[in-house]
Amino acid sequence: MSHTSVAGNAGNGAAAVRERRRPFGTEDWWAVAVGLFAIVxxxxxxxxxxxxxxxxxxPARWSDFGALAHDFAAHAGNYLALFxxxxxxxxxxxAALxxxxxxxxxxxxxxxxxxxxxxxxGAWSQASRYNLEPPLIALALGLIVSNVFAVPAWLAPALRVEFYIKVGIVLLGATLPLTLIVWAGPVAIGQATIVSLATFFVIYGVARALKIDxxxxxxxxxxxxxxxxxxAIAIAGAVRARREQASVAITLVVVWAIVMVFALPALSRALGLPTGVAGAWIGTSEFADAAGIAAAQAYGDFARHTAGxxxxxxxxxxQAFVLMKVVGRDIWIGIWAFVLAIVATTRWDREEGAEVEAKTSAKEIWTRFPKFVIGFVIASALVTWVASHYTLAEYRSVVTPAFVAPIVALRTWAFTFCFLSIGLTTRxxxxxxxxxxxxxxxxxxxVVNVAIGYALSVxxxxxYWLTLGQ
Incomplete structure (x- = not known):
């Protein structure tokens, strides 16, 4: 799924196992509960x-600090209530975790x-001129602080990258009608399948050629x-890889995800790609949900602030990013875990002379499946049901400002918490x-991922991606 800290990654797998055993649910399910509670x-x-x-x-758009200070003072009670x-x-x-x-x-x-x-x-009137989009600001600021200064230990419990991004994705479901998922979902799954298979076999083939286990x-x-x-964590557990191997894979994922969060929007802008096409390319070529959402949202903000x-x-x-990454690629976690667990237990263990302790079952797919995707679909279905009671004009004039727009604002806050946490936990x-x-x-x-993603998306x-959102 999304990003986590590079520092201390060796313990992530064990931590994930401990969390799954908690009597009051898992982080995935609590993210679903929080997101759906807000929507309800x-x-x-x-x-x-x-x-x-x-x-x-x-904050409202501002051009001088006096206007900004006045806006903060006028809405101080709202900020306190939101916090x-x-x-x-x-x-x-x-507490439940x-x-x-x-x-x-x-x-x-x-x-x-x-x-x-x-x-x-990000609300500064000159922000778009200097590419100061909130997602990229949050990520860059966090990276600077964590790599130049020492992040205090007492701050660590609040840097819940995975939790924030999962809540945000569930809230995102409330802005994507189910009809859109039904229409573009098969395309996203097809594109994701091509990329998933091609990228896996290239990395695996090159790694084996280099004599990697x-x-x-x-x-x-x-x-x-x-x-x-x-x-990486799920597959390490499925094939019984060593903990340090999972740590190395996570480090590489994080580094390339951060590179892409800046590179893909910049390349999309240089190429003049339409927003839907750029979002699909980012969803195909990014390596982490949180980083990809930051990139896709930054490109959308660029389009919003520079009309035409x-x-x-x-x-x-x-929207295109979520369809590609969350609907298309993320479901492959369970599939790969299931398939590779079978290969590891029936072939690799035997080749290495190890005893096969347990049979792999189809339950592995459910165990590894990202549960927040379920919350995303439920939220989408709820908003689709609400929209069915209104005409398009009524939906835009009544439902969007009073119901959907506030959820979008909460989603943006959750994503910003996540992007800042990413930077502050990356070394x-x-x-x-x-x-x-x-x-x-x-x-x-x-290289293969980016090239194939570009060809398929553009x-x-x-x-499909050109007409998304119209």
């Missing part, structure tokens, strides 16, 4: 004539305040072919431990 509350208020617009606060709402709901999930709630709230207060300042910078090669291959960190610079609806970039120094052979194998997959399936 928003709809209940909308149906009764109200709205959660008072919570959906963000309290996030803190309470998130803390319930944090057995994590330190007080430490989380203290750290989250800092994350929230910095995120608000990032929003303010077959289990390690499989972890590298799926890490590049599907969705990065979660895929690129074709397509601004939201189409993020480039860890790359030195990866070695040249794994780097060479993974980079070969990057040429083969362009008719």
């Amino acid at each position: 509350v928003a709809y209940a208020l909308f149906a009764s004539g109200g709205s959660i617009k008072t919570l959906a606060v963000a 309290a709402a996030f803190a309470v709901v998130f803390s319930i999930a944090i 057995g994590l330190p709630v007080v430490r989380f709230i203290l750290g989250f207060a800092v994350v929230f305040v910095v995120s608000a300042l990032i929003f303010a910078l 077959q289990r390690f090669a499989a972890v590298l291959g799926v890490g590049g072919a599907v969705c990065g960190v979660s895929a 610079a690129v074709a397509g609806a601004p939201d189409a970039s993020l 480039f120094g860890a790359l030195s431990s990866t070695g040249l052979k794994p780097l060479a194998a993974f980079t070969a997959g990057v 040429h083969v399936f362009a008719p």
